[in-house]
Amino acid sequence: MSFALTPAHAQRLEHLRSRYETPRSLILPLLWMAQTQEGYLSPEALAFVAHETQLCVADVTSVASFYTMFALSPQGHHTIEVCGTLSCHLNGASQLIEALQKTLGITLGQTTADGAFTLKKVECMGACHEAPVVVIDGVYHARQNVQSLTTLLEETRS
Amino acid sequence: MSHDLVVSARFGIANSHTLIVAQAHGAYTQLSTLLAQPPQSLVQTVIDSGLRGKGGGGAPTGAKWQLLEGQAKPRYLVVNADESEPGTFKDRHIIEHDPHLLIEGILLSCHALEAKAAYIYMRGEYRFWHDRLQSALDEAYGAGILGAHSCDITLHRGAGAYICGEKSALLESLEGYRGQPRLKPHRPEPEWLWGRATIVNNVETIASIPYILYKGAQAYRAMGTKESAGTLLFGLSGHVNRPGVYELPFGMPLLEVIETYGGGIRDGRALKAVIPGGASTPVLTAEQAKNATLSYEGMKLAGSALGTGGMIIMDESTSMVDALDNLLAFYRHESCGQCTPCREGTHWASSIVHDIARRQPRSDALPTLKNIARTINGQTICVFGPAVADVINGFLRNFPQEFA
Ligand SMILES: Cc1cc2nc3c(=O)[nH]c(=O)nc-3n(C[C@H](O)[C@H](O)[C@H](O)COP(=O)(O)O)c2cc1C
Ligand code: SF4
Numbered sequence: 001m002s003f004a005l006t007p008a009h010a011q012r013l014e015h016l017r018s019r020y021e022t023p024r025s026l027i028l029p030l031l032w033m034a035q036t037q038e039g040y041l042s043p044e045a046l047a048f049v050a051h052e053t054q055l056c057v058a059d060v061t062s063v064a065s066f067y068t069m070f071a072l073s074p075q076g077h078h079t080i081e082v083c084g085t086l087s088c089h090l091n092g093a094s095q096l097i098e099a100l101q102k103t104l105g106i107t108l109g110q111t112t113a114d115g116a117f118t119l120k121k122v123e124c125m126g127a128c129h130e131a132p133v134v135v136i137d138g139v140y141h142a143r144q145n146v147q148s149l150t151t152l153l154e155e156t157r158s
Numbered sequence: 159m160s161h162d163l164v165v166s167a168r169f170g171i172a173n174s175h176t177l178i179v180a181q182a183h184g185a186y187t188q189l190s191t192l193l194a195q196p197p198q199s200l201v202q203t204v205i206d207s208g209l210r211g212k213g214g215g216g217a218p219t220g221a222k223w224q225l226l227e228g229q230a231k232p233r234y235l236v237v238n239a240d241e242s243e244p245g246t247f248k249d250r251h252i253i254e255h256d257p258h259l260l261i262e263g264i265l266l267s268c269h270a271l272e273a274k275a276a277y278i279y280m281r282g283e284y285r286f287w288h289d290r291l292q293s294a295l296d297e298a299y300g301a302g303i304l305g306a307h308s309c310d311i312t313l314h315r316g317a318g319a320y321i322c323g324e325k326s327a328l329l330e331s332l333e334g335y336r337g338q339p340r341l342k343p344h345r346p347e348p349e350w351l352w353g354r355a356t357i358v359n360n361v362e363t364i365a366s367i368p369y370i371l372y373k374g375a376q377a378y379r380a381m382g383t384k385e386s387a388g389t390l391l392f393g394l395s396g397h398v399n400r401p402g403v404y405e406l407p408f409g410m411p412l413l414e415v416i417e418t419y420g421g422g423i424r425d426g427r428a429l430k431a432v433i434p435g436g437a438s439t440p441v442l443t444a445e446q447a448k449n450a451t452l453s454y455e456g457m458k459l460a461g462s463a464l465g466t467g468g469m470i471i472m473d474e475s476t477s478m479v480d481a482l483d484n485l486l487a488f489y490r491h492e493s494c495g496q497c498t499p500c501r502e503g504t505h506w507a508s509s510i511v512h513d514i515a516r517r518q519p520r521s522d523a524l525p526t527l528k529n530i531a532r533t534i535n536g537q538t539i540c541v542f543g544p545a546v547a548d549v550i551n552g553f554l555r556n557f558p559q560e561f562a
């Protein structure tokens with residue numbers, strides 16, 4: 001299998017080339033494009049990024065592994081991220097994590113057997129005034145409690 | 159207290175994020191006049207205004223801009239929208255409600271700095287705000303506000319790493335490397351992006367520029383205190399009734415802000431502690447908070463630092479051991495790993511405090527923690543390490559009975 005950008009992404013890449021002094025600076029934009037397309041960074045995608053940035057695959061993989069938002073293995077269909085940092089913690093984040101682990105039958109970092117959900121605890125999301133915050137598939141949900149989260153989970157599943 | 163709103167004036171207006179509404183409420187009206195002025199006169203106004211950087215360090219912006227004097231071109235401006243300091247959530251409000259204020263600030267700043275282009279580095283989690291700002295940029299290009307005759311503005315998305323908020327780590331990341339801070343020079347000099355002289359400023363700093371250049375340095379200086387001119391988007395979170403961001407002039411009493419704007423402590427409880435300016439500023443007891451005022455000098459006097467102005471409020475039910483345990487888990491996770499004292503020290507301190515929280519402390523927990531803090535302090539490439547040492551010392555100094 002090989003990797004290719006969608007036409008929209010390929011166009012965006014051409015546009016971005018003129019904006020940076022070195023091809024290396026295109027690493028993060030390219031990794032984002034690849035992950036958006038495939039849900040994670042496949043070896044083929046990493047090889048593609050290395051080719052576009054004129055780097056070796058090990059270099060690109062090293063950079064990708066530094067950043068927590070890049071996944072180097074396939075993830076669940078939906079990703080649930082609970083902020084566990086202080087303001088959210090003071091407002092009940094631990095109870096949310098406990099409830100989610102129980103409902104989904106997995107612990108932090110795991111994916112459900114049906115591949116539907118990956119559960120993660122994350123650091124401050126920059127939404128401390130809306131604590132506790134849960135982010136599902138990149139969308140912020142403010143002031144969650146166990147009940148509202150149960151509803152949210154059902155909506156996400158369907 | 160009545161004061162001008164420097165960065166939040168358009169926040170309450172419906173659809174203020176669109177070009178047409180922003181323009182109807184004053185955006186870009188004096189842009190062409192100001193762009194016709196000599197760059198040095200804009201820099202002088204910023205110097206005279208007393209503006210200090212709003213990303214946490216409080217460095218005088220004008221003096222920093224002067225570091226570009228005599229530097230070769232091209233030069234760059236980089237806007238720091240990484241906003242990852244726990245307790246801090248202000249820049250996203252500017253981007254959400256008034257992205258055109260930021261764009262106008264960038265255009266004016268690039269003119270003052272004679273910068274060829276600007277890059278906005280935004281944390282990866284801010285997808286909604288990324289899309290909102292990109293739409294505003296597209297609108298500005300479409301309307302010819304940005305384009306052939308202006309600097310180009312490129313939005314660059316990070317991917318989850320607190321340390322990329324540190325300016326040199328940010329530039330490493332922008333250049334396509336792992337986001338690890340660079341060694342610091344001994345004398346003040348600009349930052350370097352691809353080896354070109356570069357200025358890094360926080361979103362709110364750049365968003366303050368239009369007000370200062372429109373209204374003049376004196377209007378800005380008229381607000382706040384002598385050493386802390388102007389206003390800041392203060393943040394309130396934790397155990398308060400009305401968490402949120404509030405633009406206030408520097409110098410207000412901390413407790414008054416918690417009462418008046420935050421609506422007081424939740425459930426009628428008493429205040430126990432305040433972390434005044436983002437997680438990396440030392441914690442204050444309720445007693446210390448009593449006479450503290452929200453300015454750079456006021457916070458220093460109180461025994462902490464103003465930081466980002468993001469206050470985390472804790473009521474009497476809070477365990478300070480649990481709070482420090484939580485913060486150290488954050489720092490352990492976010493240390494970039496370059497410096498041994500920071501990488502090992504955060505890990506070690508975190509497990510010691512975690513053991514205290516589990517009521518299974520080692521017998522020499524306190525002296526060991528103090529020793530770790532001392533070993534980290536001053537031995538690292540960036541100030542992440544010393545900040546962690548300050549955090550540990552603040553908790554141990556102010557709440558010794560809980561760690562005994
Ligand atoms: C560990 C660490 C994290 C930082 N995170 C941020 C951040 O998220 N946003 C920011 O504007 N500045 C952050 N800073 C401060 C920047 O290094 C830099 O001083 C700032 O962006 C300069 O802009 P200013 O002068 O306008 O404040 C951080 C510093 C450190 C040491
Ligand atoms: S102090 Fe910590 S975060 Fe800063 S460069 Fe050293 S290891 Fe990295």
Ligand code: FES
Nearest residue numbers: 083088125127128
């Ligand atoms: S602590 Fe959860 S968003 Fe900041």
